[in-house]
Amino acid sequence: MMLKKIIFFIFLSSSIHASEVNLELIEIYKNIRCLICQGQSIADSNSDFASTVKLVVQDQLKDGKTKKEIYDFLISKYGEWIVYQPTLNKNNFLLWFLPYLILVFGALIIFFILKKTKDSKDN
Amino acid sequence: MKNNFKKFFIFSFVIFFLSIFTLALKKDNNYSTKNLIGNQISSFQLPSLRNSSFITDKELKQNQFTLINFFASWCAPCRIEHKYLVRLNDQNKNIKILGVNFKDKKNNALNFLNDLGDPYSFVAKDPDGKASILFGIYGIPESIIINKELEIIKKIVGPIDQKDYEEILRLIK
Numbered sequence: 001m002m003l004k005k006i007i008f009f010i011f012l013s014s015s016i017h018a019s020e021v022n023l024e025l026i027e028i029y030k031n032i033r034c035l036i037c038q039g040q041s042i043a044d045s046n047s048d049f050a051s052t053v054k055l056v057v058q059d060q061l062k063d064g065k066t067k068k069e070i071y072d073f074l075i076s077k078y079g080e081w082i083v084y085q086p087t088l089n090k091n092n093f094l095l096w097f098l099p100y101l102i103l104v105f106g107a108l109i110i111f112f113i114l115k116k117t118k119d120s121k122d123n
Numbered sequence: 124m125k126n127n128f129k130k131f132f133i134f135s136f137v138i139f140f141l142s143i144f145t146l147a148l149k150k151d152n153n154y155s156t157k158n159l160i161g162n163q164i165s166s167f168q169l170p171s172l173r174n175s176s177f178i179t180d181k182e183l184k185q186n187q188f189t190l191i192n193f194f195a196s197w198c199a200p201c202r203i204e205h206k207y208l209v210r211l212n213d214q215n216k217n218i219k220i221l222g223v224n225f226k227d228k229k230n231n232a233l234n235f236l237n238d239l240g241d242p243y244s245f246v247a248k249d250p251d252g253k254a255s256i257l258f259g260i261y262g263i264p265e266s267i268i269i270n271k272e273l274e275i276i277k278k279i280v281g282p283i284d285q286k287d288y289e290e291i292l293r294l295i296k
Contacts, residue, residue: 035154035261048226049261052252059253076162077259081154 028057028067031084032074041084156259157278164191164273165257169247172224172232178245184271187217188295191267192243193260195227196235201264204282205239211291212242218268218295219244225263226252268294 029043034050042050053074060070074082088096168179183189192208194201212220222243224232229248236246249255258267259278266279268291276294279287 035156048252052256055251056253056256074256077159077256078156078261079154079159 024067025054025058025061028061028070029054031071032057033082033084035078035082155280156261157280159259160275160277162275164267164269164275167254167257169223169249169254172222172229172246172248178221178247180273183219183221183269183273186219187271188219188276189269190218190220190291191223191258191269192220193223193225193249193255193258193263193265194235195225195263196231197227198225198263200282202235202239204264204284205242207283207285207288208242209240211288212244215292215295218291222246223254223258224248225255225260226250 026043030041032042032053034040034042034045034047034053036047036049037045040050042053057070060073065073071083080086086092086095164180166180168177170177190208190211194205208220211218220243222245224246226249232246232248236243247254255261255263258265262280264282266283267275268277268279270276277291283291
């Protein structure tokens with residue numbers, strides 16, 4: 001009975017570990033663009049290219065590479081287009097900061113409009 | 124004065140967005156890795172298609188230039204470009220061609236080379252395609268020309284044509 005319990009817990013822990021690895025794999029797949037498909041990640045594609053990249057990602061994870069190392073490897077081979085989440089650089093800094101600038105600018109406009117309305121009401 | 128400023132502001136805003144859209148429309152949406160030149164190829168060890176030998180990146184340092192060509196017997200455009208590879212090998216001594224047979228059957232690949240000629244100084248095999256990722260390949264045929272320092276000096280995505288052939292000659296002069 002005891003032996004059965006031990007076997008059950010070993011099986012349970014290994015399946016939990018396996019599902020964690022699978023989740024990490026899927027997360028990586030979703031961030032890698034299938035270069036020969038139209039707007040699909042390799043997670044959504046069964047193309048030849050996507051299945052080969054999946055094999056390489058699996059191998060690299062098994063070798064103990066981190067997510068960042070895997071992305072860096074693919075970027076060095078295919079350019080930054082291969083990942084959906086771009087890194088911040090001089091070409092795309094506007095894309096990252098423009099929404100915040102617009103937010104601040106919008107808040108300032110609203111603030112001044114409200115202030116003006118209040119002032120005119122007071123007068 | 125205030126009205127003029129408002130008009131100017133709206134006008135600049137419209138021009139700004141129109142220019143962004145115009146630039147975006149003019150941009151080529153078909154992504155290609157052919158502009159990724161200057162990168163050094165990774166270390167590799169590829170098994171031979173014919174026997175149990177291997178080729179590594181170190182051996183390519185002995186060549187003035189190397190053209191790494193990914194091909195397969197089932198790939199129709201590979202048949203079209205093959206004559207240029209044969210001509211390149213026959214007429215130029217300062218470039219060696221390394222063939223990488225991609226996801227193919229050995230017999231079919233050997234028949235392909237028997238029928239169309241063998242321009243390769245070494246034919247390696249990549250049965251599961253993993254080596255192709257190491258070279259940044261995403262479809263075949265694709266060719267990479269590297270120099271002695273193993274730096275990529277040109278990438279050709281798709282079959283080599285007359286124009287590419289002439290450019291290769293110019294690069295390896």
